[in-house]
Amino acid sequence: MEEFELEPGEYIILQIRQHVFVLFLKLVPFIILAAAPFIVAPFFSMFEGISSVAGDLSSTFRFFIGIWWLFIWMAVFQIVTKYFLTSWIITSHRIVDTYQKAFFRRKVSSFLLVRVQDITTNVHGMLATLIGFGDINVETAGSMEEFCMKGVRSPEYLRDLIMREVAVLHQDNDMVKTGV
């Protein structure tokens, strides 16, 4: 069963995710954590004197490094999974917001383009300006909820794209009302 089904005449215009750089920023702490064993290693070698009792410490140390990196890899893979499973799908009629907050915590919401009132883009900081990513806030009529996607690529382009689609929809509605 699909999470959402396209209506007759509806088609997907674009599927967007966060910028890859945003993903990279989330992974930086794990790169540091992965290097941590090499900082701890000199302290670990202090115990080599009792290796006859504790067994071969070099293989023990490798064991713990392997397990440590395995857990780091699992954390990294979880972030990558969340990155890929979180997206905005812009169709000709609506925007579908799928948000994977954690495993078994997924939110899928959609709002019609005709109800879009205002779109705000926010590009904050030097890196965001140079690399070209930012936030988009979409306000809809009759809903207190504000749809926001953080760290998307080319937010201005997306804003213009959505506004263009909204304008087309309003134009079509006006033509239907006036019977043209």
Add this chain to the structure above:
Amino acid sequence: MKGSEKVDAFPTPSFFSADASSGFSLPNVSTILPAVFAIVFCIWLMYTLVVAYHWFRYGHRSLLAVPVLALHIVVSGTLMLLATVGLK
């Protein structure tokens, strides 16, 4: 009371290679590490099943689902191999 054998009500666990004359010593890691690895492997297996479920349930349209899961298994396998090689 018959016999002079002492009964030890609280015997020292076998994974402690402590010699009474030498005082305290570290537990024998060669017996503990396989148990630790077994626990870690179980955690990894459950995690992998959950991740695979999410990729196939929500990312099935993407061509990346299978290669990404294959990458996860290859990298995890390499790290587990790194951890276990050399253990006695």
